[in-house]
Amino acid sequence: MSPQKSKKPAIEGWFDMDEKAPRLVGTRCAECSTVYFPAEKVFCRNPHCASSDLPEVRLSTRGRLWSFTNNCYPPPPPYVSPDPFEPYTVAAVELEAEKMVVLGQVAGAGVEDLEAGMEMELTLDTLFEDDENEYVMWKWRPAAA
Numbered sequence: 001m002s003p004q005k006s007k008k009p010a011i012e013g014w015f016d017m018d019e020k021a022p023r024l025v026g027t028r029c030a031e032c033s034t035v036y037f038p039a040e041k042v043f044c045r046n047p048h049c050a051s052s053d054l055p056e057v058r059l060s061t062r063g064r065l066w067s068f069t070n071n072c073y074p075p076p077p078p079y080v081s082p083d084p085f086e087p088y089t090v091a092a093v094e095l096e097a098e099k100m101v102v103l104g105q106v107a108g109a110g111v112e113d114l115e116a117g118m119e120m121e122l123t124l125d126t127l128f129e130d131d132e133n134e135y136v137m138w139k140w141r142p143a144a145a
Helices: none
Strands: 006-009 025-028 056-058 062-071 088-095 101-105 119-129 133-142
Parallel strands (some): 006 133
Antiparallel strands (some): 119 133
């Protein structure tokens, strides 16, 4: 029996690794309430705001499918593609509360299963593996009824 691989985030700090309740990690300007994902650490980019008070927030786990497509070619480095490359579906989801669009791969569904406006939910899935680790990334999937 081979040893269990450690699960690590593919991008540190962008999402929680809680498999039962994953959340994207962003920031919200304390002065103007502008939300950022990925998190903004230096200053509010709203041109009408001069704040640098950007507390961390957990973002919505559900949203509406805004757009989607197939990715039929491997992305360039530094992205790590499996070998051999397999096409995958990418979705743009408008977060329920924040009304901002977040891109991500789709888990468990292809373009033939998706329809603009349908409800999507956040999930975690393996992006790639090496000999010691399984690298996990957030993905979208059609929401459970």
